[in-house]
Amino acid sequence: MGNMRSLVKMLMVVLFLGWIFVWIMISTNLFKSTWTPKLAKNLSTTYFGPQGTNLVLLTVPMMFIAVLSCVYLHVQKKPTQPQREWKLKRRMGRVIMVMNPLGIVTATELTFSLLFVALLAWSLYNYLYISYHVHLHNDDNAKIWQAKFRAFGLRIGYVGHICWAFLFFPVTRASTILPIFGLTSESSIKYHIWLGHISNFLFLVHTVVFLIYWAMINKLMETFAWNATYVPNLAGTIAMVIGIAMWVTSLPSFRRKKFEIFFYTHHLYGLFIVFYVIHVGDSWFCMILPNVFLFFIDRFLRFLQSTKRSRLVSARTLPSDNLELTFSKTPGLHYTPTSILFLHVPSISKLQWHPFTVTSSSNLEKDTLSVVIRKQGSWTQKLYTQISSSIDSLEVSTEGPYGPNSFDVSRHNSLILVSGGSGITPFISVIRELIFQSQNQSTKLPDVLLVCSFKDYHDLAFLDLIFPLDISVSDISRLNLRIEAYVTREDKKPETTDDHRLLQTKWFKPQPLDSPISPVLGPNNFLWLGVVILSSFVMFLLLIGIVTRYYIYPVDHNTGSIYNFSYRGLWDMFLGCVCIFISSSIVFLWRKKQNKEGEKESKKQVQSVEFQTPTSSPGSWFHGHERELESVPYQSIVQATSVHFGSKPNLKKILLDAEGSEDVGVMVCGPKKMRHEVAKICSSGLAKNLHFEAISFNW
Numbered sequence: 001m002g003n004m005r006s007l008v009k010m011l012m013v014v015l016f017l018g019w020i021f022v023w024i025m026i027s028t029n030l031f032k033s034t035w036t037p038k039l040a041k042n043l044s045t046t047y048f049g050p051q052g053t054n055l056v057l058l059t060v061p062m063m064f065i066a067v068l069s070c071v072y073l074h075v076q077k078k079p080t081q082p083q084r085e086w087k088l089k090r091r092m093g094r095v096i097m098v099m100n101p102l103g104i105v106t107a108t109e110l111t112f113s114l115l116f117v118a119l120l121a122w123s124l125y126n127y128l129y130i131s132y133h134v135h136l137h138n139d140d141n142a143k144i145w146q147a148k149f150r151a152f153g154l155r156i157g158y159v160g161h162i163c164w165a166f167l168f169f170p171v172t173r174a175s176t177i178l179p180i181f182g183l184t185s186e187s188s189i190k191y192h193i194w195l196g197h198i199s200n201f202l203f204l205v206h207t208v209v210f211l212i213y214w215a216m217i218n219k220l221m222e223t224f225a226w227n228a229t230y231v232p233n234l235a236g237t238i239a240m241v242i243g244i245a246m247w248v249t250s251l252p253s254f255r256r257k258k259f260e261i262f263f264y265t266h267h268l269y270g271l272f273i274v275f276y277v278i279h280v281g282d283s284w285f286c287m288i289l290p291n292v293f294l295f296f297i298d299r300f301l302r303f304l305q306s307t308k309r310s311r312l313v314s315a316r317t318l319p320s321d322n323l324e325l326t327f328s329k330t331p332g333l334h335y336t337p338t339s340i341l342f343l344h345v346p347s348i349s350k351l352q353w354h355p356f357t358v359t360s361s362s363n364l365e366k367d368t369l370s371v372v373i374r375k376q377g378s379w380t381q382k383l384y385t386q387i388s389s390s391i392d393s394l395e396v397s398t399e400g401p402y403g404p405n406s407f408d409v410s411r412h413n414s415l416i417l418v419s420g421g422s423g424i425t426p427f428i429s430v431i432r433e434l435i436f437q438s439q440n441q442s443t444k445l446p447d448v449l450l451v452c453s454f455k456d457y458h459d460l461a462f463l464d465l466i467f468p469l470d471i472s473v474s475d476i477s478r479l480n481l482r483i484e485a486y487v488t489r490e491d492k493k494p495e496t497t498d499d500h501r502l503l504q505t506k507w508f509k510p511q512p513l514d515s516p517i518s519p520v521l522g523p524n525n526f527l528w529l530g531v532v533i534l535s536s537f538v539m540f541l542l543l544i545g546i547v548t549r550y551y552i553y554p555v556d557h558n559t560g561s562i563y564n565f566s567y568r569g570l571w572d573m574f575l576g577c578v579c580i581f582i583s584s585s586i587v588f589l590w591r592k593k594q595n596k597e598g599e600k601e602s603k604k605q606v607q608s609v610e611f612q613t614p615t616s617s618p619g620s621w622f623h624g625h626e627r628e629l630e631s632v633p634y635q636s637i638v639q640a641t642s643v644h645f646g647s648k649p650n651l652k653k654i655l656l657d658a659e660g661s662e663d664v665g666v667m668v669c670g671p672k673k674m675r676h677e678v679a680k681i682c683s684s685g686l687a688k689n690l691h692f693e694a695i696s697f698n699w
Contacts, residue, residue, distance in 0.1 A: 008072045012065050012180065019061045023119065023162065027126040029134055046553050047545035049568075054286035055541075058165075062290035063537050069176040070530025073405060095683035095692050103190065103672070104679045113194075116166075120159050120198075127155035142217050153209025160202030161280065163195045164288045168295035170195075173302065174520070175294070176529060179405035186340060186355075186402065187695075193250075200247040207240045229562045236279035242272045259377075263352065274573065282568040289576075293540075297532060297580050301520050302399050304588045306344060306353075310398040311514035313368060315387045315506045318461040322422070323373040323387060324359065327398065328516040330595070332523045333369070334362045337429040338695055339403025341371050341517075345396055348382045357425035358401050359465055361432035369401070369517055372465065374422040392509045398517055410437060412665035412691070414658055415446040418651065418678055420453045420670025424462050426695050427669065431466055431481065438478040445478060446665070449658075451649050453486045453670070457494060460485060463641065483641040484649065491646040522591040536583035543575045655681050655690060662689060669695040 025031045036053070044052040094107050105113075131137070131151035138147040169177055170188035178188055210233075214220045226232040248254060249265040273292065277285045311328035318324070325343075339358045356371040375384045386394060409415055409430060417427040427450060437443045454460060463483065467476065487493075521528035552571075555563045655678070658664045664687075668678040682692035 005072060005075055008068050008075075012068050012072070015061045015065050015068075019058065019065075022057045023165070024122065027123040027158070029126065029130050032130060033134075047549045049282075049548050049552060049556075051283040051286045051568075051572075054283050055289075058287050059289045063293065063533065066176055066290070066294055067530050067534045069180050070526045070533065073176060073179060074524060074526040074530070076405075095679045098676045098679045098683065104675060120162060123162060124155060124159045127158055128152065131155060140217050140219070142213075146213060146216055149209065150213045153206050153213065156202050156209065157206035160199045160206060161284060161287065163199035163202070164276075164291075166291060167192060167195045167199065167288075168291040172291075172295045172298045173400070173402045174298050174529070176526065176533075177294070182404075184402065184404050196247070196250065200243055203240060203243060207236070226566075228564050228566070230565055231281065232278060232566055235275045235566070239272050239275035239279055242268050242275070246272065260352075277569040277573055278566045280569070281565060282572050285569055285572055289572075293537065293576060293580070294533070296577065297536065297584060300580055300584050301529075301532070301588065304584065305520040306397045306399050308397065308515050309511070309513045310396050310517050311510060312394055312396050312508050314508065317384075317388065317504050317506070318458075318464065320456065320458040320461045321375045321384065322462070323375070323384060324370055324465060325373065325396075326360075326368050326370045327396075328514075329362075329367060329369040330516045330518040331366045332595075333401075333516075333518055335369075335401040336403045336405070336407035337361065337409075337433045338407065338426040339401040339429070341369070341401045342399035343371070343373075343396060344398070345383060345386075345394065347386065347395065348379055352379060353399065354379060357422075357429070358403070359425055359428040359432070360468070361429055361436055364432050364436040365468060367516075370465075372422065372425045372428070372462075387506065393511050394508060395511075401517075407433070409434065409446060409665060410443060412446045412663050414664045415448045416655065416658060416664060416666045417448065417450045418649075418666070418668040418670070418674065419451070420674045421455065421459065422462070423668075423670035423674075423695075424450075424452045425465075425669075427667070428462075428465050430667070431479075432468065435467075435471070435476055435479055438476070441478075445480065447480045448482070449654075450481065450483045451486075451651070451654055452483065453488060453649055453674070455487075455489045457487050457490050460487070460643065481640055484644070484654070485641055486644045486647060486649050488646070488648055493643070493645065518595060521587060522595040528587055528591060532583050532587050535587075536579040539579040539583060540576055543579065544572065547571055547575065651677055652681050656687050658687070658690070664689050664691065666690050666692045667695060668692075 025035070039053045039057070040050075043056050044050055048055055095104055098104050128151070131154075132148060136144070136147055136151060138144075140147075140150075142150070169175065170183075170190075170192040171185060172178070173185045175185055178184060211220070211223065214222045222233055223237055224234050226234045245265055246268060249258070249262040255262040313326045313328055315326070316324040335358065340355045341358050342353045342355050344353045356373050358369060359372050360368060360370040362369070373380055373383065375381055407430075415430075417430065419427055431448065431450070434445060434448065438445055452462070454462070463485065519525040521532070552563045552568065555561060651674075655664075655666065666678060666682055668675050679692055681687075682690040
């Protein structure tokens with residue numbers, strides 16, 4: 001297995017470097033004048049036409065990498081990294097700077113960002129060199145400076161097109177590309193945002209330059225021209241209008257105030273892609289096809305998964321008016337700590353999906369999966385109201401869970417977890433995973449310090465969720481956990497508590513259509529995903545070859561006319577969607593049929609499980625209430641907890657006091673200000689043993 005992993009990894013590296021090399025060279029005069037004629041002679045066949053060159057050089061390698069990555073992740077059952085690789089990853093993951101609007105930037109991010117900006121600058125320079133010094137297009141007989149102005153606008157659009165070759169990789173939730181680089185979709189959203197801002201700005205400049213140019217030569221109506229044999233300007237205009245709407249509504253100030261408008265507007269991306277591809281044509285579409293193709297495979301598989309109703313077992317309402325929802329899952333569903341699950345409740349909204357942190361451990365809790373939902377915003381308030389009502393069942397669909405491919409905290413001697421408010425929830429899953437690892441006596445566990453900050457006293461009830469309900473004393477005997485809890489808005493603990501705010505558990509009746517949450521393609525999910533990618537792409541190549549050779553080619557060469565420019569791109573999009581639909585549906589339905597027995601067994605197991613339901617909230621520890629004898633594990637966590645009132649944690653002192661430990665992992669999840677403060681302390685150089693990682697779920 002080790003040799004196979006190394007071979008697959010080497011092949012992916014070679015293909016990726018070759019793919020990047022093509023992007024570096026494609027803008028040069030050498031590529032255009034010398035390489036392109038030779039490549040076109042061999043690759044632009046009657047089966048693929050003019051798009052053949054870009055299809056072979058820029059589409060096939062990345063699709064092959066996607067298939068290889070599925071194999072790599074499948075054979076990597078239990079990811080392990082040599083010490084040398086781990087040390088390199090820590091150095092490259094070290095925080096370099098913390099600044100707005102970029103946020104927290106690591107050495108890896110800074111390196112790749114500079115290289116990407118260099119690629120854009122290099123491409124623009126080469127494109128302009130060709131336009132200004134090799135061949136300047138001037139079909140309108142404009143003045144030389146006007147023609148050069150037009151060329152600048154055209155080439156700016158070309159550079160924006162490069163951004164689109166990477167735009168959808170970060171938002172492919174079940175991506176097989178991102179884990180190869182140690183990334184998740186959740187942690188990569190910011191790259192999608194950066195690429196979106198850059199590409200929209202470049203496309204806007206491209207549009208404005210052409211509007212000014214057409215105004216100067218008295219051809220402003222070219223904005224609405226639709227040329228059957230060349231670039232249709234109207235399609236580009238429509239795409240730009242849609243792009244501006246998506247861009248403006250995605251700006252942080254707008255998105256925070258009017259999230260629903262942002263949410264629905266952003267779903268216009270499908271229309272944007274259609275008009276964008278019609279505008280640039282099939283050859284240029286092949287340059288960005290891999291990330292679009294993989295995104296739509298992921299999107300359709302997510303749709304198929306979401307058509308199933310998930311079995312909601314129970315809901316716990318906390319004194320802080322937060323919810324813990326527990327779902328049934330198949331034992332074959334494995335996920336890592338800090339994962340998230342998307343929920344859809346049709347009775348609240350027919351379209352909206354919302355991500356929530358998974359607090360359970362797939363190793364510790366084989367048959368159930370839990371998420372915590374904080375009551376804020378209209379959607380969560382409606383959900384809380386429904387859960388609190390007299391209903392005995394609730395229709396819920398799920399997507400995911402999604403998280404890192406591997407999560408190993410045992411490499412650190414000590415672990416400091418810093419949270420603010422509901423930011424504690426991903427760390428609950430971390431602690432539960434450590435409880436599972438502690439059952440192996442040979443595993444060396446890190447000392448854990450949980451620093452949690454809450455606004456109100458009732459939020460301390462989040463600590464109730466650290467241990468599963470059925471945990472025993474022996475399960476936590478090896479866990480060295482210390483908790484420092486801070487209540488910032490209250491100077492002292494309340495003397496009394498309202499009984500109606502104590503923790504309550506509600507059980508839901510199973511419905512005939514409910515099923516346990518399971519991997520979208522069942523066990524060996526990565527391997528079957530590779531089958532979907534490979535089969536759908538091969539089918540696409542076959543169909544596009546048949547259509548080009550026996551339908552488009554005869555029109556171009558036998559009738560004396562030129563096949564419609566726009567239709568070529570439409571064929572690519574249509575056949576791509578058809579292939580994704582057929583391949584994904586067949587594999588999904590086949591795997592669903594095979595997994596039915598496992599789901600039936602999971603249903604039986606969940607129905608037979610009996611949980612202990614406390615009659616009072618564990619949060620009452622802090623009120624001085626007596627607990628029953630079976631709550632000894634909870635008493636141990638109370639003994640490890642110190643509660644501080646009326647102050648915020650002195651994060652600098654807490655982190656620097658850990659300097660004596662050889663290797664300290666620092667994880668933070670909470671408000672942006674808290675994340676930035678911790679990142680600055682870890683990157684200050686005052687303590688070289690602090691290794692920082694931020695967890696952000698700000699969508």
